[in-house]
Amino acid sequence: MKTFMRLIRRYVLLAVGLSLLLIVLALAFIVWLGVRFGVVWQNQFRYSxxxxxxxxxxxxxxxxxxxxxxxxxxxxxxxxxxxxxxxxxxxxxxxxxxxxxxxxxxxxxxxxxxxxxxxxxxxxxxxxxxxxxxxLPKDSVWKYNFWTYPDLIEWIFYRGSTLILGVLLLILMLCLLFSWRGAKSLRVVADGLDALAEGRTVQLTAKGFAGELAEKLNQTSAQIQYRNEIIQRRDNARTQWIAGVSHDIRTPLSLILGWAEQLQRDISLPENARHKAAGIQAQSEKIRALVEDLNLTSKLQYGAQPLRCEPVHAGPLLRRLVADFCNGPLAAQCQVELEVESSAETAELHADTALMARVFENILGNSVRHNSGPVCCMVTAEVQGKQLLVTFTDDGAGFPPAVLAVLHGETPADTAPHILGLHVVEQILHAHGGSAEFSQNKPRGSKVVLCLPVAS
Structure with missing residues (x-):
C-alpha cells in the first residue's frame, strides 16, 4: 500500500508540474510571437x-x-x-x-x-x-477595433498574479480530486496485491474502472491457490514416499549388514568368500548412507527437519566431529589432521551438532570414497569478521569437472553425476545461515570451505 500511495503522489506532482510547464511554455510562446512579429514589422517598414x-x-x-x-x-x-x-x-x-x-x-x-x-x-x-x-498593400495587414473598460485592464494588470495563482490552485484541486477518486477505487486492488504477496487468498469486489483489475486478481489468486494445492500434494506424496521407502529399506539392509559382518568374521570360510562379504558390507553401508541423505535432504527441502541448535564453542565441537569420523569405518583409508586457530577456539556457534556431524561425515567420506588409495585430509578453522571459516582439503584426485559444474549452479544434464551427499552439506549450511563453497585444491585434491555465522 505504501508503494501504491507513493505512486499516487508522484502522479499528482507530475500533473501539477506539467500544468505549470504548460503555462510557462504558453507565456514564452506569446512573448516569442510578440518579439517575432515585432522584428518582422521593423524589417518591413523602415520608419513608422x-x-x-x-x-x-x-x-x-x-x-x-x-x-x-x-x-x-x-x-x-x-x-x-x-x-x-x-x-x-x-x-x-x-x-x-x-x-x-x-x-x-x-x-x-x-x-x-x-x-x-x-x-x-x-x-x-x-x-x-x-x-x-x-x-499599405492590400491583404498585408488585418485591422479590427478592440475596446474594453479601463477597470478591466487595471484589474487584469494588478491582479494577474492572483489570477494565475487561483488557476494553479484550481488545477491542483482537480488533480487531487481525481487522484483521490482513483486511489479510492484502486485501494481495494492494492490491498488484494498485498494479500496476494503474503500468500493469502484474494476475493475482491471492486467496482468502476478498477473492476477489471480486481477480477484479474481474483482469477490469478484462484490459479495460484490451485497450483499451490497441487504442489503441496506432490511434495507431501514425495516426502511420504521417501520416508516409506527409507523405513522399508532399513530393516532388510540391517539384516544384510549383519549377515555380511558375520560372514566376514567366519574363519571357516575361504578368504575369497570373506573378502566378498566385506565388499557386500561396504556397499550396504553406501546404500544406507544414500538412503539417510535422501531422507534428510527431503526433510530439509520442505522444512520437515527441525533444527535443534544450541550454543557451542567451535574448537571443542570441531575436535569431537573429527574424532567421531576417525572412529568410524572409513578412517582406516585416510589420515585426518585438524588445526584450529586461537580466534576460532572460543568462537561461539548456534548449531545442530547432529547435522554438523553429517556435514563432516559427508565431506570427509566423499574424499575417502572417491579416491582409490589412502588420502590425507586437512581441516582448518579460523574467524574472519563475524564468520567462522572451516576449510577441508585433501590430496586426492579432486572434484570431477561435471561435479563442480552442478555444484556451481549450472543446469544439470540428463547424465549429471550423483552429488546427493554434497547437496545435503549445502542444505545444512543454508539452514544454519551459512554457505558452502566447492573448488579444486592446489596443487591437487579437492577443497571445501564452510562459512558459519559466529554468535555475537
Missing part, C-alpha cells in the same frame, strides 16, 4: 507612420517635402501616401492609385481612418499641415 508624419514638412508656399532625405527613402515599405486638408481634398500625394478619389467627405474619412480605404489598410496622423494617410 508617426515618424513619417513628423518628418513631412510644408513650406510657406504650400509645398510638401521631407527633411534630411527624399520621399522614396521615407516611404520604403508603404504602398502610397496622401495629405488631406480640412475640406477633405488631396493636397499632396505619393503614388496614389488612380481608383482612389481625390476628395473625401468627413464621414468617409471617419470610416477609412479606422479600417480600410478601398481594401487598402491605412494609418492616419493629424498634423498642422492636414491629415496624413499612409496606405
Amino acid at each position: 507612420y508617426v515618424e513619417i508624419a513628423d518628418h513631412l514638412q510644408q513650406n510657406a508656399a504650400g509645398e510638401f517635402f521631407f527633411d534630411e532625405r527624399d520621399t522614396v527613402y521615407w516611404m520604403d515599405g508603404y504602398e502610397w501616401a496622401m495629405v488631406l486638408d480640412d475640406d477633405g481634398k488631396v493636397v499632396w500625394q505619393y503614388q496614389l492609385p488612380r481608383e482612389l478619389h481625390r476628395q473625401y467627405t468627413a464621414s468617409e474619412i471617419a470610416v477609412f481612418s479606422r479600417w480600410y480605404l478601398d481594401d487598402y489598410p491605412v494609418f492616419c496622423q493629424v498634423r498642422d499641415y492636414g491629415l496624413l494617410v499612409l496606405g
Whole structure:
C-alpha cells in the first residue's frame, strides 16, 4: 500500500508540474510571437507612420517635402501616401492609385481612418499641415477595433498574479480530486496485491474502472491457490514416499549388514568368500548412507527437519566431529589432521551438532570414497569478521569437472553425476545461515570451505 500511495503522489506532482510547464511554455510562446512579429514589422517598414508624419514638412508656399532625405527613402515599405486638408481634398500625394478619389467627405474619412480605404489598410496622423494617410498593400495587414473598460485592464494588470495563482490552485484541486477518486477505487486492488504477496487468498469486489483489475486478481489468486494445492500434494506424496521407502529399506539392509559382518568374521570360510562379504558390507553401508541423505535432504527441502541448535564453542565441537569420523569405518583409508586457530577456539556457534556431524561425515567420506588409495585430509578453522571459516582439503584426485559444474549452479544434464551427499552439506549450511563453497585444491585434491555465522 505504501508503494501504491507513493505512486499516487508522484502522479499528482507530475500533473501539477506539467500544468505549470504548460503555462510557462504558453507565456514564452506569446512573448516569442510578440518579439517575432515585432522584428518582422521593423524589417518591413523602415520608419513608422508617426515618424513619417513628423518628418513631412510644408513650406510657406504650400509645398510638401521631407527633411534630411527624399520621399522614396521615407516611404520604403508603404504602398502610397496622401495629405488631406480640412475640406477633405488631396493636397499632396505619393503614388496614389488612380481608383482612389481625390476628395473625401468627413464621414468617409471617419470610416477609412479606422479600417480600410478601398481594401487598402491605412494609418492616419493629424498634423498642422492636414491629415496624413499612409496606405499599405492590400491583404498585408488585418485591422479590427478592440475596446474594453479601463477597470478591466487595471484589474487584469494588478491582479494577474492572483489570477494565475487561483488557476494553479484550481488545477491542483482537480488533480487531487481525481487522484483521490482513483486511489479510492484502486485501494481495494492494492490491498488484494498485498494479500496476494503474503500468500493469502484474494476475493475482491471492486467496482468502476478498477473492476477489471480486481477480477484479474481474483482469477490469478484462484490459479495460484490451485497450483499451490497441487504442489503441496506432490511434495507431501514425495516426502511420504521417501520416508516409506527409507523405513522399508532399513530393516532388510540391517539384516544384510549383519549377515555380511558375520560372514566376514567366519574363519571357516575361504578368504575369497570373506573378502566378498566385506565388499557386500561396504556397499550396504553406501546404500544406507544414500538412503539417510535422501531422507534428510527431503526433510530439509520442505522444512520437515527441525533444527535443534544450541550454543557451542567451535574448537571443542570441531575436535569431537573429527574424532567421531576417525572412529568410524572409513578412517582406516585416510589420515585426518585438524588445526584450529586461537580466534576460532572460543568462537561461539548456534548449531545442530547432529547435522554438523553429517556435514563432516559427508565431506570427509566423499574424499575417502572417491579416491582409490589412502588420502590425507586437512581441516582448518579460523574467524574472519563475524564468520567462522572451516576449510577441508585433501590430496586426492579432486572434484570431477561435471561435479563442480552442478555444484556451481549450472543446469544439470540428463547424465549429471550423483552429488546427493554434497547437496545435503549445502542444505545444512543454508539452514544454519551459512554457505558452502566447492573448488579444486592446489596443487591437487579437492577443497571445501564452510562459512558459519559466529554468535555475537
